[in-house]
Amino acid sequence: QVQLKESGPGLVQPSRTLSLTCTVSGFSLTSYGVSWVRQPPGKGLEWIAAIWSGGSTDYNSALKSRLSFSRDTSKSQVLLKMNSLQTEDTAMYFCARLPYYYPDYWGQGVMVTVSS
Amino acid sequence: DIQMTQSPASLSASLEEIVTITCQASQDIGNWLAWYQQKPGKSPQLLIYGATSLADGVPSRFSGSRSGTQYSLKISRLQVEDPGIYYCLQGYSAPYTFGAGTKLELK
Numbered sequence: 001q002v003q004l005k006e007s008g009p010g011l012v013q014p015s016r017t018l019s020l021t022c023t024v025s026g027f028s029l030t031s032y033g034v035s036w037v038r039q040p041p042g043k044g045l046e047w048i049a050a051i052w053s054g055g056s057t058d059y060n061s062a063l064k065s066r067l068s069f070s071r072d073t074s075k076s077q078v079l080l081k082m083n084s085l086q087t088e089d090t091a092m093y094f095c096a097r098l099p100y101y102y103p104d105y106w107g108q109g110v111m112v113t114v115s116s
Numbered sequence: 117d118i119q120m121t122q123s124p125a126s127l128s129a130s131l132e133e134i135v136t137i138t139c140q141a142s143q144d145i146g147n148w149l150a151w152y153q154q155k156p157g158k159s160p161q162l163l164i165y166g167a168t169s170l171a172d173g174v175p176s177r178f179s180g181s182r183s184g185t186q187y188s189l190k191i192s193r194l195q196v197e198d199p200g201i202y203y204c205l206q207g208y209s210a211p212y213t214f215g216a217g218t219k220l221e222l223k
Contacts, residue, residue: 037214044203044214044217045154045160046214047211059210059211060211061117094159094160101148101150101205102165102205104165106160108159109159
C-alpha cells in the first residue's frame with residue numbers, strides 16, 4: 001500500500017540548515033510527484049514545494065531562495081533542504097503524494113523545532 | 117501568487133444540519149481546487165478534487181461546487197465524526213496555496 005514517512009532532526013538551531021527526507025513505498029517517484037507542506041503549531045497549512053514525476057520542481061515564492069529539493073529514485077526518497085532557519089520555521093512538516101496538483105496520500109509528519 | 121479567501125473561519129452546527137464552507141479565489145482557477153479535512157494530531161485527508169469530484173472512500177454527504185471563482189464544500193447532514201478543520205487548495209498555478217481553514221465544531 002501507499003506509504004510516506006518523513007524523517008528529520010527534530011531540533012535545529014537558528015540560522016542552521018534543515019534537512020528532511022521523505023521515504024515512500026507503494027508507488028514510484030517516476031510516476032508520481034511529491035510535495036512538502038508545513039503547519040506551525042495551532043496554525044494552518046502552508047504549501048512549501050513540489051517535485052514532479054519528471055523531476056521538475058516548484059517552490060513557495062516566499063521560501064524559494066532558502067529551499068533546495070531533490071530526489072533519489074533508487075532509494076525512493078525525496079530530500080528537502082531549507083537554510084537560514086528562524087523560529088517561525090518551527091512546524092510540523094508533511095510530505096504527500098501528488099497524482100496531479102492535489103496531494104492524496106500524506107505522511108504522518110515530522111515536528112521540527114527551531115531553537116537555540 | 118493566487119490567494120484563497122476561506123470563510124467562515126469557524127462555525128458550530130448541530131447533528132444532521134447542512135454545513136457550507138466557501139473559498140474565493142483571487143483569479144480564475146478553473147476546476148483546479150481540492151478540499152481537505154484535518155482532525156487534531158492527524159494528517160489532512162483528501163475529500164474533493166477537481167472542485168466537484170469525491171475522493172475514494174469519502175461519504176456521499178460531502179460535495180463540492182463552483183460558481184465562477186467561488187468554491188463551496190457542503191456537508192449535507194452533519195455527523196458526529198465530521199468536526200475538524202477544513203482547507204481548500206488551489207492547484208491552478210504554482211505556488212499552490214491553501215485557504216486559511218475553517219474550524220467546524222458540533223453544537
